[in-house]
Amino acid sequence: MAGGDDRLSELPDDLLRRVLHFVPLKEAASTTALSRRWRAPLWLSSGGVNLETGIENVYYSRRDDSARFFSSRDAYVSAAARTLDAVDVPVTRLTIRLDSDLNESVDDFLSWPPRDKDKVVSSYTNLIDVTLSHRAARSVEELRIVANDPADEYYLFDTRGCLYTVTLHTLPLETLRTLELTRCKGLLYPRQAAAIVLPRLSSLRLSHCEQHLSSLQRVIDAAPVLDAVHLESVLIDATDKDDAPPTPSPNTRRLRCPAATVLVLDSCTWEEKNYSHTYGYSVVDVHALKIDAPRLRRFRYKGPLPSFSFSPQPLELEQVVLDFSGRANNRKKKDLDRDLETFWRFARSFSTTKEMRLKVNHLEDIAVLTEARRVELLPAFRRLEHLEIQGAHSIKGKAATMTILNMLRCCPVLTALRINLTASEQQDNASNEKGVPGTRIPHKEIQIAALLGPSHLYQCLKSSLTRVGLQFRLGKSDCLGGKLIKFFAENAMVLKELYIDGGDENLCEQMNPKTEKWNSKRRKSGATSFVVLPLQR
Numbered sequence: 001m002a003g004g005d006d007r008l009s010e011l012p013d014d015l016l017r018r019v020l021h022f023v024p025l026k027e028a029a030s031t032t033a034l035s036r037r038w039r040a041p042l043w044l045s046s047g048g049v050n051l052e053t054g055i056e057n058v059y060y061s062r063r064d065d066s067a068r069f070f071s072s073r074d075a076y077v078s079a080a081a082r083t084l085d086a087v088d089v090p091v092t093r094l095t096i097r098l099d100s101d102l103n104e105s106v107d108d109f110l111s112w113p114p115r116d117k118d119k120v121v122s123s124y125t126n127l128i129d130v131t132l133s134h135r136a137a138r139s140v141e142e143l144r145i146v147a148n149d150p151a152d153e154y155y156l157f158d159t160r161g162c163l164y165t166v167t168l169h170t171l172p173l174e175t176l177r178t179l180e181l182t183r184c185k186g187l188l189y190p191r192q193a194a195a196i197v198l199p200r201l202s203s204l205r206l207s208h209c210e211q212h213l214s215s216l217q218r219v220i221d222a223a224p225v226l227d228a229v230h231l232e233s234v235l236i237d238a239t240d241k242d243d244a245p246p247t248p249s250p251n252t253r254r255l256r257c258p259a260a261t262v263l264v265l266d267s268c269t270w271e272e273k274n275y276s277h278t279y280g281y282s283v284v285d286v287h288a289l290k291i292d293a294p295r296l297r298r299f300r301y302k303g304p305l306p307s308f309s310f311s312p313q314p315l316e317l318e319q320v321v322l323d324f325s326g327r328a329n330n331r332k333k334k335d336l337d338r339d340l341e342t343f344w345r346f347a348r349s350f351s352t353t354k355e356m357r358l359k360v361n362h363l364e365d366i367a368v369l370t371e372a373r374r375v376e377l378l379p380a381f382r383r384l385e386h387l388e389i390q391g392a393h394s395i396k397g398k399a400a401t402m403t404i405l406n407m408l409r410c411c412p413v414l415t416a417l418r419i420n421l422t423a424s425e426q427q428d429n430a431s432n433e434k435g436v437p438g439t440r441i442p443h444k445e446i447q448i449a450a451l452l453g454p455s456h457l458y459q460c461l462k463s464s465l466t467r468v469g470l471q472f473r474l475g476k477s478d479c480l481g482g483k484l485i486k487f488f489a490e491n492a493m494v495l496k497e498l499y500i501d502g503g504d505e506n507l508c509e510q511m512n513p514k515t516e517k518w519n520s521k522r523r524k525s526g527a528t529s530f531v532v533l534p535l536q537r
Contacts (some may be wrong), residue, residue: 048093051080051131055100055109073109077130084136092175093142096131106147110164129170141200142178143171162186162210168196168219180205187211189218198223205230213238213253220257228262238286239272253286257293264300299350302326305342310349317353317383322346324360325391340366341377348379356384360391363400363421374406384411385464390420393480400480405458412459418469418499421481458491466528467497469535474502485511489518493527499535508532 053076084091100106110127128145131137147163162185169190171179177200181187184206189196201223213236220226238253253270257263270286288307296314302323324343343366350356360366368374387407393400404419468488472481481502488495500507511532519529 048095049083049087049091050093050095050097051083052095052097052099055098055105069105069108073127076109077127080131081134084134087136090139091136092140094131094137094140095144095146096128097144097146099148107163110147126165128164128166132170132172138172139175140172141175143176144178144180144182145184146182148183161208168198168222171198173198174200176201178203178205180207181209182207184209184211187215187219189215189222196222199225201226203228203230205232206234207232208234210235210237212236213255214240217256224259226257226259229257229260230262230264230266231268232264232266234268236268236270237272238270252288252290254290254292257291257296259295260293261295261297263291263293263296263298266300266302268303305339306346307342308346308349313349313352315352317350319355319357320350320353321357322359324358326361336365340368344368344377344379351379351381352383353381354383355386356381357388358390363389363391363393363403366406367399367402368406369399369402374409378406378410381411382413384414386416387411387414388418388420390422392422401483404484408460408465409457413464414460415464416467416469417465419471419484421470421472461491462493464494465492466494467499468492468495469499469501471501471535471537472503474504474507489515489530490521492530493522493525495530496528498530498532500532501535501537505534508534 055072098106098109100109111125132143145164145166148161161183163183165186165188166181166184167188167190173196176198179201180203187206187209198219202225204219204223204226205228207230211231211234216236220229253272270289271283272286273283288309290309290311292311294312294314295316296310297316297318299314299317299319300321300323301308303326305324368377389404389407391400391403400421408414408417465488470481470484470488472479472484474481481500485498485500488498500511504510515530515532522529
């Protein structure tokens with residue numbers, strides 16, 4: 001609103017309804033007081049209902065607190081029912097959001113037994129089920145349930161933060177397209193229920209949840225068009241259940257996503273319980289996971305180096321994002337040789353992708369330093385056109401250079417490369433060069449040009465690599481970033497654009513004289529000329 005003009009009220013009703021589709025209930029209802037234009041409650045015909053409530057912390061030793069708590073539960077159900085009764089059109093988007101300073105208060109608010117010490121204290125047991133059972137909620141296409149959203153918190157995963165369960169048969173099965181649950185302690189598939197089908201479910205997102213693998217698999221199997229599966233900070237219990245099919249080998253599990261084209265596994269924990277008659281049970285990590293997602297086009301993973309494999313291998317991958325940074329991949333007390341094999345074995349699963357973004361703690365950790373090991377471990381990314389690598393490197397170490405050359409060797413049709421370097425002065429430079437027997441680089445191989453080897457092994461430098469981006473911290477004259485600039489200027493024969501960010505905004509201008517000399521030599525050898533430009537972060 002400017003100069004007394006009400007621009008918002010001038011919008012057509014259909015556009016205003018679309019805006020109100022996403023607005024919390026209290027704010028949406030209050031729009032009727034804005035002006036005459038808003039007196040007709042447009043929010044009732046927006047198709048979206050966003051139920052939000054704050055829950056008071058409860059101290060059950062205080063009688064007034066306890067009575068007020070149970071009264072607030074009943075009031076929530078009544079308010080939700082009145083809202084759903086009042087809507088003029090079918091509700092297609094339903095959001096249930098609850099917030100409290102204490103997780104225990106949310107848990108009690110959502111799921112409290114109707115009797116307490118032989119006294120009836122509440123008319124309802126599970127408020128999620130009660131809300132979803134309303135007739136107006138049976139046509140919902142997008143359902144989101146959030147309890148104490150951790151999005152703006154530093155959140156260390158703890159299953160005590162999981163606050164409610166959702167049973168599959170309570171959902172609007174026929175119409176549901178999108179299901180997003182935050183801090184759910186189980187999306188449950190009833191064991192004795194008849195076959196359940198979610199014919200239109202195309203997107204499933206679990207965030208900061210606890211979930212049993214067998215129930216998750218049944219949900220996926222019940223959704224024939226489930227295109228996107230997002231698991232973010234989920235504790236996945238892979239313990240066998242009595243009715244689960246036997247696994248091929250101990251500690252090996254399978255996740256089947258036959259229709260998925262998008263799969264995200266972000267900061268998840270995979271574990272199972274080993275039961276003993278003497279000691280109860282112990283929790284162990286899942287040693288291996290086989291993923292069956294033949295239609296996969298986009299995959300994102302963040303977490304420790306996994307013993308995962310794809311069977312069958314996806315043939316039409318478009319983008320793979322792998323993030324192995326963080327404390328889970330700290331090199332202390334690690335078997336470096338085993339981790340090296342695990343990384344390249346996992347990377348081999350994505351040999352058909354067109355784009356890859358890779359982030360590691362230390363570039364040295366994934367360097368394959370001998371020719372025999374390179375022949376054994378390195379895959380061929382025959383479709384990879386865009387590659388981004390990010391990681392720290394030792395100022396004194398040389399193995400980071402080999403990591404970059406390893407990747408160039410693997411990518412014969414690479415057209416665009418971006419390398420983001422961060423220096424790690426405290427890093428133990430000898431960790432990979434000396435820590436694994438037989439992998440120390442001879443001094444004569446330290447220079448980048450000498451490391452190239454036979455030119456036919458680096459086809460992308462000869463015929464396809466046209467754009468390179470380098471981000472580094474400008475320091476000593478022999479810094480790796482400076483060496484890489486020289487390397488690509490002299491060896492990338494079809495290079496057209498070299499983007500650099502060395503922390504000095506004048507660096508590109510300062511390099512112009514050197515660039516002219518490089519281009520003069522390149523033209524004589526039949527190579528293309530290139531320009532140096534600032535890299536956008």
